Amino acid sequence: MKASEIRELRSDEVESKLVDMQKQLFNIRSQAMTEKIENFKAVGNLKRDIARLKTVIRENELKSQ
Numbered sequence: 001m002k003a004s005e006i007r008e009l010r011s012d013e014v015e016s017k018l019v020d021m022q023k024q025l026f027n028i029r030s031q032a033m034t035e036k037i038e039n040f041k042a043v044g045n046l047k048r049d050i051a052r053l054k055t056v057i058r059e060n061e062l063k064s065q
Contacts, residue, residue, distance in 0.1 A: 001049050006056045014060075018053045021046055 006014060025046045031037055 001052065003052050003056060006052055007059075011057070011060055014053055014056055018050065018057070021050050021053065025050065 006017075009017070025043065028037065028043055028046065032040075032043070
């Protein structure tokens, strides 16, 4: 997901996506501990997407001040 796509979303949608991605990351990490994962890049991609979401949330906070 690109930052420009995230900026087009409403703030409540961004926060719900953040929660969903954090749950996905937890599930992938727990699978990595218990069984073999085929796609380790998924962890890195999710971490980057979470960082993008948090960045956009922070930008919105700074704009509203």
